[in-house]
Amino acid sequence: MTEKIMIISSLLAALALAAPASAARLARPDADALLLRALSAPATGYRAVERVQVFEPGRKPRALRLTRVASADGGVRLEIPAGRAKKASPLVYARRAGRASLLWPARSRYWDGPLQEEAPERSLRRLRAFYEVSVSTGGQVAKRKTWRADLRDARGRLRRSLWTDRASGILLKSESYRLDGALERRRRVSRLEAAAPEAAEFAPSAPAGVRATEWTAPEFPDPKSRRPESSAKDRLPRWVPDRFLLVDLRLSADGSRIHADYSDGASNYALTEEDAARPFAPKGARVVARDGAASLTLVEDAGRLSMAAVFGSRRYLVSGDLQEDEMARVLESVPGAP
Amino acid sequence: MNERDDERLTDYLEGRLDAEARALLEARLGGDAALARRLRLLRALRTSLSAAVPPAPAGLKADLRRLARARDAEAARPWWADLREALSGRSWAYGAGAAFAAAGVALVLRAHLPERPSVSPPPPTEIVEARSDAGAQTLQDLWSEDDGEDHDHL
Secondary structure, X not given: OHHHHHHHHHHHHHHHHHHHHHHHHHOOOOHHHHHHHHHOOXXXXXXXXXXXXXXXXXXXXXXXXXXXXXXXXXXEEEEEOOOXXXXXXXXXXXXXXXXXXXXXXXXXXXXXXXXXOOOHHHHHHHHHHHOEEEEEEEEEEOOEEEEEEEEEOOOOOEXXXXXXXXXXXXXXXXXXXXXXXXXXXXXXXEEEEEOOOXXXXXXXXXXXOOOEEOOOOOOOOOOOOOOOOHHHHOOOOOOOOOOOEEEEEEEOOOOOOEEEEEEOOOOEEEEEEEEOOOOOOOOOEEEEEEEOXXXXXXXXXXXXXXXXXXXXXEEEEEEEOOOHHHHHHHHXXXXXXX | OOHHHHHHHHHHHOOOOOHHHHHHXXXXXXXXXXXXXXXXXXXXXXXXXXXXXXXXXXXXXXXXXXXXXXXXXXXXXXXXXXXXXXXXXXXXXXXXXXXXXXXXXXXXXXXXXXXXXXXOOOOOOOOOOOOOOOOOOOHHHHOEEOOOOOOOOO
16 A cells, blocks of 8 residues: 555656646747747758748639758758759759859859848847737647747738747748738748758859859840940849849939849849939838938838838839838848948 | 820830820839730830841831731721731731741740739839740749648648
8 A cells, every 4th residue: 555655656746747847848939039040040951842832812822842951051052843844953042151043954044143141130130120929839840840920010910920840940831921911922841851961052053154144133134235234233132032033124224223123933022223312102101210311111002012211312112022021131231221 | 005005105115205205104104003014015025026037127017006906996807817918928928927926925925924013113214124035944934833722742
Protein backbone atom coordinates (compact mmCIF):
# COMPACT_ATOMS: atom_id res chain seq x y z
CA MET A 1 0.00 0.00 0.00
CA THR A 2 2.77 2.39 0.94
CA GLU A 3 4.49 1.51 -2.28
CA LYS A 4 1.34 2.39 -4.31
CA ILE A 5 1.02 5.72 -2.52
CA MET A 6 4.64 6.50 -3.31
CA ILE A 7 4.15 5.67 -6.98
CA ILE A 8 1.02 7.82 -7.24
CA SER A 9 2.78 10.67 -5.40
CA SER A 10 5.70 10.44 -7.79
CA LEU A 11 3.38 10.55 -10.81
CA LEU A 12 1.56 13.58 -9.42
CA ALA A 13 4.86 15.30 -8.74
CA ALA A 14 6.04 14.57 -12.26
CA LEU A 15 2.80 15.97 -13.67
CA ALA A 16 3.15 19.08 -11.54
CA LEU A 17 6.69 19.61 -12.83
CA ALA A 18 5.70 18.97 -16.45
CA ALA A 19 2.73 21.31 -16.46
CA PRO A 20 4.65 24.63 -16.42
CA ALA A 21 6.99 23.37 -19.14
CA SER A 22 4.05 22.40 -21.28
CA ALA A 23 2.39 25.76 -20.69
CA ALA A 24 5.64 27.50 -21.66
CA ARG A 25 5.74 25.57 -24.91
CA LEU A 26 2.22 26.72 -25.76
CA ALA A 27 2.73 30.31 -24.67
CA ARG A 28 2.38 32.63 -27.62
CA PRO A 29 5.63 34.34 -28.57
CA ASP A 30 6.04 38.09 -28.57
CA ALA A 31 4.83 39.51 -31.90
CA ASP A 32 7.97 41.53 -32.59
CA ALA A 33 10.23 38.59 -31.75
CA LEU A 34 8.22 36.38 -34.08
CA LEU A 35 8.37 38.86 -36.97
CA LEU A 36 12.06 39.56 -36.46
CA ARG A 37 12.83 35.87 -36.64
CA ALA A 38 10.81 35.49 -39.84
CA LEU A 39 12.55 38.51 -41.42
CA SER A 40 16.03 37.30 -40.48
CA ALA A 41 18.16 34.73 -42.27
CA PRO A 42 17.53 31.20 -40.99
CA ALA A 43 19.78 29.69 -38.33
CA THR A 44 20.69 26.93 -40.78
CA GLY A 45 20.33 26.60 -44.54
CA TYR A 46 17.27 24.99 -46.07
CA ARG A 47 15.66 24.00 -49.33
CA ALA A 48 11.92 24.40 -49.77
CA VAL A 49 9.35 23.65 -52.43
CA GLU A 50 6.58 26.20 -52.51
CA ARG A 51 3.65 27.52 -54.46
CA VAL A 52 2.61 31.12 -54.99
CA GLN A 53 -1.05 31.70 -55.85
CA VAL A 54 -2.57 34.90 -57.14
CA PHE A 55 -6.28 35.65 -56.92
CA GLU A 56 -7.88 38.31 -59.09
CA PRO A 57 -11.56 39.22 -59.07
CA GLY A 58 -13.43 37.53 -61.91
CA ARG A 59 -10.51 35.43 -62.96
CA LYS A 60 -9.33 31.88 -62.22
CA PRO A 61 -6.51 31.68 -59.69
CA ARG A 62 -3.02 31.37 -61.10
CA ALA A 63 -0.02 29.75 -59.51
CA LEU A 64 3.72 29.63 -59.75
CA ARG A 65 5.72 26.72 -58.36
CA LEU A 66 9.27 27.29 -57.27
CA THR A 67 12.15 25.94 -55.26
CA ARG A 68 13.67 28.22 -52.64
CA VAL A 69 17.15 27.76 -51.22
CA ALA A 70 18.23 29.89 -48.26
CA SER A 71 21.50 30.11 -46.38
CA ALA A 72 22.35 31.21 -42.87
CA ASP A 73 24.24 34.24 -44.22
CA GLY A 74 21.15 35.65 -45.96
CA GLY A 75 21.53 34.12 -49.40
CA VAL A 76 18.30 33.39 -51.28
CA ARG A 77 17.90 31.48 -54.52
CA LEU A 78 14.61 30.89 -56.33
CA GLU A 79 14.26 28.46 -59.20
CA ILE A 80 11.11 28.81 -61.27
CA PRO A 81 10.31 26.16 -63.91
CA ALA A 82 10.38 27.85 -67.29
CA GLY A 83 7.61 25.79 -68.80
CA ARG A 84 5.99 22.41 -68.98
CA ALA A 85 8.97 20.84 -70.75
CA LYS A 86 10.97 18.97 -68.13
CA LYS A 87 14.29 19.73 -69.79
CA ALA A 88 13.68 23.47 -69.95
CA SER A 89 16.19 25.36 -67.82
CA PRO A 90 14.51 27.19 -64.96
CA LEU A 91 14.50 30.90 -64.40
CA VAL A 92 16.92 31.54 -61.53
CA TYR A 93 16.76 34.51 -59.21
CA ALA A 94 19.44 34.85 -56.54
CA ARG A 95 20.51 37.50 -54.06
CA ARG A 96 23.18 37.67 -51.43
CA ALA A 97 25.35 40.32 -49.79
CA GLY A 98 23.76 43.28 -51.56
CA ARG A 99 23.86 41.82 -55.06
CA ALA A 100 21.10 40.18 -57.07
CA SER A 101 21.06 38.22 -60.31
CA LEU A 102 18.37 36.84 -62.52
CA LEU A 103 19.10 34.29 -65.22
CA TRP A 104 16.35 33.60 -67.75
CA PRO A 105 17.64 30.93 -70.11
CA ALA A 106 14.46 30.83 -72.21
CA ARG A 107 15.10 34.42 -73.25
CA SER A 108 18.90 34.28 -73.10
CA ARG A 109 18.78 37.16 -70.67
CA TYR A 110 20.78 37.81 -67.55
CA TRP A 111 20.42 40.66 -65.09
CA ASP A 112 22.93 41.45 -62.39
CA GLY A 113 23.71 44.33 -60.10
CA PRO A 114 23.54 45.82 -56.62
CA LEU A 115 20.31 45.57 -54.69
CA GLN A 116 19.66 47.60 -51.59
CA GLU A 117 19.54 45.37 -48.54
CA GLU A 118 18.53 46.30 -45.03
CA ALA A 119 18.75 44.91 -41.52
CA PRO A 120 15.73 42.86 -40.40
CA GLU A 121 15.27 45.34 -37.52
CA ARG A 122 14.56 48.10 -40.04
CA SER A 123 12.07 45.90 -41.91
CA LEU A 124 10.38 45.22 -38.60
CA ARG A 125 10.16 48.93 -37.74
CA ARG A 126 8.52 49.61 -41.11
CA LEU A 127 6.02 46.80 -40.62
CA ARG A 128 5.13 48.07 -37.16
CA ALA A 129 4.68 51.59 -38.53
CA PHE A 130 1.85 50.35 -40.75
CA TYR A 131 0.33 47.40 -38.91
CA GLU A 132 -0.89 46.15 -35.58
CA VAL A 133 0.14 42.54 -35.04
CA SER A 134 -1.64 39.77 -33.18
CA VAL A 135 -0.32 36.22 -32.72
CA SER A 136 -2.29 32.99 -32.51
CA THR A 137 -1.77 29.29 -33.12
CA GLY A 138 -1.65 28.58 -36.82
CA GLY A 139 -2.17 24.90 -37.50
CA GLN A 140 0.24 22.85 -39.58
CA VAL A 141 2.05 23.87 -42.75
CA ALA A 142 4.46 21.47 -44.44
CA LYS A 143 3.80 19.10 -41.52
CA ARG A 144 5.14 21.63 -39.03
CA LYS A 145 3.34 23.43 -36.25
CA THR A 146 3.12 27.15 -36.81
CA TRP A 147 2.38 30.45 -35.17
CA ARG A 148 0.13 32.80 -37.08
CA ALA A 149 0.67 36.56 -37.09
CA ASP A 150 -2.16 38.78 -38.37
CA LEU A 151 -1.21 42.24 -39.57
CA ARG A 152 -3.98 44.85 -39.50
CA ASP A 153 -3.80 48.41 -40.77
CA ALA A 154 -4.76 51.53 -38.85
CA ARG A 155 -8.42 50.98 -39.76
CA GLY A 156 -8.36 47.44 -38.41
CA ARG A 157 -8.46 45.74 -41.82
CA LEU A 158 -6.58 42.46 -42.12
CA ARG A 159 -3.86 43.09 -44.70
CA ARG A 160 -1.59 40.09 -44.27
CA SER A 161 -1.22 36.86 -42.33
CA LEU A 162 2.06 35.08 -41.73
CA TRP A 163 2.58 31.49 -40.58
CA THR A 164 6.00 30.74 -39.12
CA ASP A 165 7.52 27.44 -38.07
CA ARG A 166 7.43 27.27 -34.26
CA ALA A 167 10.76 25.44 -34.18
CA SER A 168 12.88 27.31 -36.73
CA GLY A 169 11.03 30.59 -37.13
CA ILE A 170 11.04 30.16 -40.91
CA LEU A 171 8.15 31.78 -42.76
CA LEU A 172 6.15 28.84 -44.15
CA LYS A 173 3.07 30.58 -45.46
CA SER A 174 1.80 34.06 -46.06
CA GLU A 175 -1.42 35.57 -47.37
CA SER A 176 -2.06 39.14 -48.40
CA TYR A 177 -5.49 40.67 -48.73
CA ARG A 178 -7.05 43.45 -50.76
CA LEU A 179 -8.51 46.51 -49.09
CA ASP A 180 -11.96 44.91 -49.35
CA GLY A 181 -10.69 41.85 -47.46
CA ALA A 182 -10.51 39.47 -50.44
CA LEU A 183 -7.52 37.14 -50.67
CA GLU A 184 -4.98 38.54 -53.11
CA ARG A 185 -1.94 36.33 -52.88
CA ARG A 186 -0.82 33.21 -51.03
CA ARG A 187 2.63 31.70 -50.70
CA ARG A 188 2.87 28.28 -49.09
CA VAL A 189 5.79 25.96 -48.49
CA SER A 190 4.86 22.33 -49.12
CA ARG A 191 8.19 20.68 -48.37
CA LEU A 192 11.09 21.86 -46.28
CA GLU A 193 14.41 20.18 -45.64
CA ALA A 194 17.73 21.22 -44.13
CA ALA A 195 20.48 21.98 -46.64
CA ALA A 196 23.99 23.37 -46.81
CA PRO A 197 23.99 25.35 -50.07
CA GLU A 198 27.26 26.43 -51.70
CA ALA A 199 27.95 30.16 -52.01
CA ALA A 200 28.03 29.78 -55.81
CA GLU A 201 24.33 28.93 -55.79
CA PHE A 202 23.59 32.52 -54.86
CA ALA A 203 25.63 34.05 -57.68
CA PRO A 204 24.69 32.42 -60.98
CA SER A 205 26.96 33.54 -63.78
CA ALA A 206 25.90 34.54 -67.26
CA PRO A 207 26.06 31.76 -69.86
CA ALA A 208 28.54 32.15 -72.68
CA GLY A 209 27.39 34.70 -75.20
CA VAL A 210 24.78 36.25 -72.91
CA ARG A 211 25.48 39.84 -71.96
CA ALA A 212 24.83 40.93 -68.38
CA THR A 213 22.21 43.65 -68.09
CA GLU A 214 21.74 46.08 -65.24
CA TRP A 215 18.60 45.85 -63.14
CA THR A 216 17.67 49.32 -64.22
CA ALA A 217 17.42 48.32 -67.87
CA PRO A 218 13.85 47.54 -68.92
CA GLU A 219 12.88 44.08 -70.07
CA PHE A 220 11.77 45.31 -73.50
CA PRO A 221 14.21 48.12 -74.32
CA ASP A 222 13.66 49.83 -77.63
CA PRO A 223 16.92 49.63 -79.60
CA LYS A 224 15.84 52.64 -81.68
CA SER A 225 15.12 54.78 -78.67
CA ARG A 226 15.96 58.40 -79.28
CA ARG A 227 16.63 58.94 -75.60
CA PRO A 228 18.41 55.96 -74.06
CA GLU A 229 17.09 54.82 -70.71
CA SER A 230 20.55 55.53 -69.26
CA SER A 231 19.31 59.03 -68.46
CA ALA A 232 16.69 57.53 -66.15
CA LYS A 233 18.44 54.58 -64.55
CA ASP A 234 20.17 56.63 -61.87
CA ARG A 235 16.78 57.82 -60.67
CA LEU A 236 15.14 54.42 -60.23
CA PRO A 237 14.62 52.66 -56.87
CA ARG A 238 17.48 50.52 -55.58
CA TRP A 239 15.13 47.89 -54.18
CA VAL A 240 12.76 45.71 -56.15
CA PRO A 241 10.68 42.92 -54.55
CA ASP A 242 11.91 39.39 -55.30
CA ARG A 243 11.16 38.19 -58.85
CA PHE A 244 9.88 41.55 -60.12
CA LEU A 245 11.39 42.93 -63.29
CA LEU A 246 11.40 46.40 -64.79
CA VAL A 247 9.35 45.74 -67.93
CA ASP A 248 8.76 49.22 -69.30
CA LEU A 249 10.38 52.59 -68.84
CA ARG A 250 9.32 55.89 -70.34
CA LEU A 251 10.60 59.42 -70.05
CA SER A 252 8.93 62.69 -70.88
CA ALA A 253 10.34 64.64 -73.79
CA ASP A 254 12.20 67.01 -71.46
CA GLY A 255 13.36 64.17 -69.22
CA SER A 256 11.62 65.60 -66.15
CA ARG A 257 9.17 62.72 -65.67
CA ILE A 258 9.78 58.99 -65.50
CA HIS A 259 7.22 56.23 -65.59
CA ALA A 260 8.42 52.70 -64.84
CA ASP A 261 6.34 49.49 -64.86
CA TYR A 262 7.40 46.42 -62.88
CA SER A 263 5.89 42.96 -63.11
CA ASP A 264 6.39 39.37 -62.02
CA GLY A 265 3.94 38.11 -64.63
CA ALA A 266 0.90 38.14 -62.35
CA SER A 267 1.30 41.21 -60.15
CA ASN A 268 2.27 44.64 -61.37
CA TYR A 269 3.22 47.97 -59.95
CA ALA A 270 4.27 51.29 -61.39
CA LEU A 271 6.51 54.10 -60.27
CA THR A 272 6.35 57.70 -61.45
CA GLU A 273 8.86 60.40 -60.69
CA GLU A 274 7.92 64.00 -61.38
CA ASP A 275 8.31 67.57 -60.24
CA ALA A 276 6.70 68.02 -56.82
CA ALA A 277 5.25 71.31 -58.03
CA ARG A 278 2.84 69.48 -60.35
CA PRO A 279 -0.74 69.44 -59.04
CA PHE A 280 -1.40 66.39 -56.88
CA ALA A 281 -4.66 66.11 -54.97
CA PRO A 282 -6.05 62.59 -55.40
CA LYS A 283 -9.14 61.42 -53.56
CA GLY A 284 -8.53 59.44 -50.40
CA ALA A 285 -5.06 60.85 -49.78
CA ARG A 286 -3.70 61.24 -46.27
CA VAL A 287 -0.22 62.17 -45.16
CA VAL A 288 1.18 59.42 -42.96
CA ALA A 289 4.66 60.77 -42.28
CA ARG A 290 6.45 64.08 -42.62
CA ASP A 291 10.09 64.88 -42.00
CA GLY A 292 11.28 68.29 -43.16
CA ALA A 293 11.04 68.43 -46.96
CA ALA A 294 10.16 64.72 -47.08
CA SER A 295 6.61 63.45 -46.73
CA LEU A 296 4.78 60.19 -47.29
CA THR A 297 1.18 60.11 -48.47
CA LEU A 298 -1.07 57.07 -48.62
CA VAL A 299 -3.81 57.14 -51.25
CA GLU A 300 -6.84 54.86 -51.27
CA ASP A 301 -9.06 55.27 -54.27
CA ALA A 302 -11.62 52.84 -55.68
CA GLY A 303 -10.25 50.00 -53.57
CA ARG A 304 -6.72 50.51 -54.82
CA LEU A 305 -3.71 51.58 -52.87
CA SER A 306 -0.90 53.87 -53.90
CA MET A 307 1.73 55.80 -52.02
CA ALA A 308 3.46 59.08 -52.79
CA ALA A 309 6.65 60.46 -51.35
CA VAL A 310 8.04 63.95 -51.78
CA PHE A 311 11.79 64.21 -51.37
CA GLY A 312 12.87 67.81 -51.86
CA SER A 313 11.62 69.00 -55.25
CA ARG A 314 10.70 65.56 -56.58
CA ARG A 315 7.58 63.48 -56.09
CA TYR A 316 7.56 59.70 -56.43
CA LEU A 317 4.34 57.76 -56.74
CA VAL A 318 4.12 53.98 -56.51
CA SER A 319 0.86 52.15 -57.19
CA GLY A 320 -0.24 48.61 -57.87
CA ASP A 321 -0.15 45.17 -56.33
CA LEU A 322 2.10 45.85 -53.36
CA GLN A 323 1.38 46.18 -49.67
CA GLU A 324 1.99 49.36 -47.69
CA ASP A 325 5.41 48.39 -46.32
CA GLU A 326 6.59 47.19 -49.73
CA MET A 327 5.57 50.49 -51.33
CA ALA A 328 7.35 52.38 -48.57
CA ARG A 329 10.49 50.30 -49.06
CA VAL A 330 10.46 50.97 -52.81
CA LEU A 331 10.17 54.70 -52.13
CA GLU A 332 12.87 54.64 -49.47
CA SER A 333 15.27 53.09 -51.97
CA VAL A 334 14.92 55.93 -54.49
CA PRO A 335 18.31 57.65 -54.83
CA GLY A 336 16.89 61.00 -53.71
CA ALA A 337 15.34 59.60 -50.54
CA PRO A 338 16.77 60.93 -47.27
CA MET B 1 -13.85 54.94 -76.01
CA ASN B 2 -14.51 55.21 -79.75
CA GLU B 3 -12.80 55.38 -83.11
CA ARG B 4 -12.05 59.05 -82.53
CA ASP B 5 -10.13 58.09 -79.42
CA ASP B 6 -8.09 55.64 -81.47
CA GLU B 7 -7.19 58.36 -83.93
CA ARG B 8 -6.28 60.71 -81.11
CA LEU B 9 -4.12 58.05 -79.46
CA THR B 10 -2.42 57.36 -82.77
CA ASP B 11 -1.72 61.06 -83.23
CA TYR B 12 -0.39 61.11 -79.68
CA LEU B 13 1.96 58.21 -80.34
CA GLU B 14 3.17 59.84 -83.52
CA GLY B 15 3.76 63.18 -81.81
CA ARG B 16 1.18 65.02 -83.89
CA LEU B 17 -0.79 66.55 -81.02
CA ASP B 18 -0.16 70.11 -79.91
CA ALA B 19 0.83 70.73 -76.30
CA GLU B 20 -2.70 71.48 -75.10
CA ALA B 21 -4.27 68.44 -76.73
CA ARG B 22 -1.48 66.27 -75.43
CA ALA B 23 -1.94 67.54 -71.88
CA LEU B 24 -5.69 66.94 -72.08
CA LEU B 25 -5.17 63.40 -73.33
CA GLU B 26 -2.58 62.64 -70.65
CA ALA B 27 -5.01 63.85 -68.01
CA ARG B 28 -7.67 61.49 -69.41
CA LEU B 29 -5.17 58.62 -69.53
CA GLY B 30 -4.55 59.04 -65.83
CA GLY B 31 -8.16 58.38 -64.93
CA ASP B 32 -9.23 56.04 -67.69
CA ALA B 33 -7.69 52.58 -67.36
CA ALA B 34 -9.35 51.34 -70.58
CA LEU B 35 -7.92 54.23 -72.55
CA ALA B 36 -4.47 53.62 -71.05
CA ARG B 37 -4.71 49.94 -72.03
CA ARG B 38 -5.72 50.95 -75.54
CA LEU B 39 -2.67 53.21 -75.76
CA ARG B 40 -0.50 50.30 -74.69
CA LEU B 41 -2.01 48.08 -77.35
CA LEU B 42 -1.58 50.68 -80.07
CA ARG B 43 2.02 51.19 -79.03
CA ALA B 44 2.69 47.47 -79.22
CA LEU B 45 0.97 47.34 -82.61
CA ARG B 46 3.10 50.17 -83.95
CA THR B 47 6.29 48.61 -82.66
CA SER B 48 5.34 45.22 -84.01
CA LEU B 49 4.41 46.65 -87.39
CA SER B 50 7.58 48.67 -87.69
CA ALA B 51 9.69 45.64 -86.77
CA ALA B 52 7.96 43.12 -89.02
CA VAL B 53 6.99 44.95 -92.18
CA PRO B 54 9.10 46.69 -94.80
CA PRO B 55 8.38 50.40 -95.26
CA ALA B 56 4.74 50.77 -96.26
CA PRO B 57 3.74 52.63 -99.42
CA ALA B 58 2.52 56.19 -98.93
CA GLY B 59 -1.19 56.24 -98.13
CA LEU B 60 -1.31 52.68 -96.81
CA LYS B 61 -2.32 53.80 -93.35
CA ALA B 62 -5.17 55.90 -94.76
CA ASP B 63 -6.29 52.96 -96.86
CA LEU B 64 -6.27 50.67 -93.86
CA ARG B 65 -8.32 53.17 -91.88
CA ARG B 66 -10.84 53.42 -94.70
CA LEU B 67 -11.08 49.65 -94.79
CA ALA B 68 -11.74 49.56 -91.06
CA ARG B 69 -14.47 52.21 -91.32
CA ALA B 70 -16.11 50.42 -94.24
CA ARG B 71 -16.07 47.22 -92.24
CA ASP B 72 -17.79 48.90 -89.29
CA ALA B 73 -20.41 50.43 -91.55
CA GLU B 74 -21.09 47.20 -93.39
CA ALA B 75 -21.55 44.93 -90.43
CA ALA B 76 -23.41 42.25 -92.38
CA ARG B 77 -20.47 41.76 -94.68
CA PRO B 78 -17.79 39.44 -93.32
CA TRP B 79 -14.51 41.16 -92.52
CA TRP B 80 -12.49 38.74 -94.60
CA ALA B 81 -14.29 39.95 -97.70
CA ASP B 82 -12.76 43.38 -97.16
CA LEU B 83 -9.38 41.86 -96.47
CA ARG B 84 -9.57 39.67 -99.59
CA GLU B 85 -10.52 42.64 -101.68
CA ALA B 86 -7.76 44.70 -100.14
CA LEU B 87 -5.23 42.01 -100.90
CA SER B 88 -6.21 41.39 -104.48
CA GLY B 89 -4.24 42.96 -107.33
CA ARG B 90 -2.76 45.94 -105.48
CA SER B 91 0.94 46.73 -105.57
CA TRP B 92 1.06 47.15 -101.81
CA ALA B 93 -1.15 44.15 -101.13
CA TYR B 94 1.60 42.01 -99.68
CA GLY B 95 2.68 44.78 -97.35
CA ALA B 96 -0.90 45.19 -96.14
CA GLY B 97 -1.21 41.46 -95.63
CA ALA B 98 1.95 41.43 -93.62
CA ALA B 99 0.67 44.40 -91.63
CA PHE B 100 -2.57 42.61 -90.78
CA ALA B 101 -0.63 39.49 -89.83
CA ALA B 102 1.69 41.50 -87.61
CA ALA B 103 -1.29 43.23 -86.02
CA GLY B 104 -2.76 39.79 -85.27
CA VAL B 105 0.49 38.69 -83.69
CA ALA B 106 0.56 41.88 -81.65
CA LEU B 107 -3.00 41.29 -80.45
CA VAL B 108 -2.00 37.84 -79.25
CA LEU B 109 1.10 39.28 -77.58
CA ARG B 110 -1.08 41.89 -75.95
CA ALA B 111 -2.62 39.12 -73.87
CA HIS B 112 0.85 38.36 -72.53
CA LEU B 113 1.91 41.90 -71.74
CA PRO B 114 1.45 42.84 -68.10
CA GLU B 115 -1.42 45.22 -67.55
CA ARG B 116 -0.77 48.52 -65.90
CA PRO B 117 -2.35 48.76 -62.47
CA SER B 118 -5.71 50.49 -62.63
CA VAL B 119 -4.62 53.15 -60.15
CA SER B 120 -1.73 54.64 -61.98
CA PRO B 121 -0.49 58.15 -62.43
CA PRO B 122 -0.72 59.89 -65.80
CA PRO B 123 1.92 58.38 -68.05
CA PRO B 124 4.37 60.91 -69.45
CA THR B 125 4.98 61.30 -73.14
CA GLU B 126 6.58 58.06 -74.20
CA ILE B 127 10.11 58.08 -75.44
CA VAL B 128 11.34 54.63 -74.54
CA GLU B 129 8.81 52.15 -75.80
CA ALA B 130 8.03 48.57 -74.93
CA ARG B 131 9.13 46.04 -77.49
CA SER B 132 7.71 42.54 -77.46
CA ASP B 133 9.73 39.69 -78.94
CA ALA B 134 7.44 37.45 -80.96
CA GLY B 135 7.47 33.86 -79.73
CA ALA B 136 9.68 34.54 -76.74
CA GLN B 137 8.62 33.43 -73.28
CA THR B 138 6.99 36.13 -71.20
CA LEU B 139 6.74 36.53 -67.45
CA GLN B 140 3.08 35.55 -67.65
CA ASP B 141 4.04 32.22 -69.19
CA LEU B 142 5.62 31.26 -65.87
CA TRP B 143 2.15 31.17 -64.30
CA SER B 144 -0.54 28.58 -64.85
CA GLU B 145 -4.15 28.15 -63.85
CA ASP B 146 -4.63 26.77 -60.38
CA ASP B 147 -7.35 25.25 -58.21
CA GLY B 148 -6.87 27.99 -55.63
CA GLU B 149 -6.90 25.45 -52.81
CA ASP B 150 -4.76 25.84 -49.72
CA HIS B 151 -2.91 22.61 -49.03
CA ASP B 152 0.58 21.13 -48.87
CA HIS B 153 0.31 19.21 -52.14
CA LEU B 154 1.55 20.89 -55.28
